Amino acid sequence: MLAVNILSLALLRENMLLQEVTDTAQRTIGSPITAYWPVMIFFAVAIVFPVLPIVLGRFLRPIKYEKGKMRPYECGIDPTTEAHERFSIRYYIVAMLFLIFDVETIFLLPWAIIFMGDDFSFTKFALIEMFVFIGILVVGYYYAWRKGALEWA
Secondary structure, three states, rough: HHHHHHHHHHHHHHHHHHHHHHHHHHHOOHHHHHHHHHHHHHHHHHHHHHHHHHHHHHHHHHOOOOOOOOOOOOOOOOOOOOOOOOOOOHHHHHHHHHHHHHHHOOHHHHHHHHHHHOOOOHHHHHHHHHHHHHHHHHHHHHHHHHHOOOOOO
């Protein structure tokens, strides 16, 4: 009987300690809604950031338009050709090559972040892979250059 009382006291004490730890955790962590505060703040900034300049521009811009403001171009040079002039296909090829090489170099950032890791075997593999990647970019750039895709005229 004494053993049963000691066991029940031990279980009661353990239950009280567990309850105390749970209460402490709830006080420090807070309610589940507090986990969403960063998301709510980000959402509010994402709404305010584009809307604020539009609203400020609406109130700060001049209401009366002058003769210079109503011209087709505000740079001061009169247009010499029509607005719908044809562009050479080389312009679009250079633009596409720029986008391709620009987007490809974006992949260097995740590599640089991973390369800073502690696992040397993986970083050595990542270094070799990045040299292969940059090599492919250089070969593509050389091919486009030799084909004359980067010439404007």
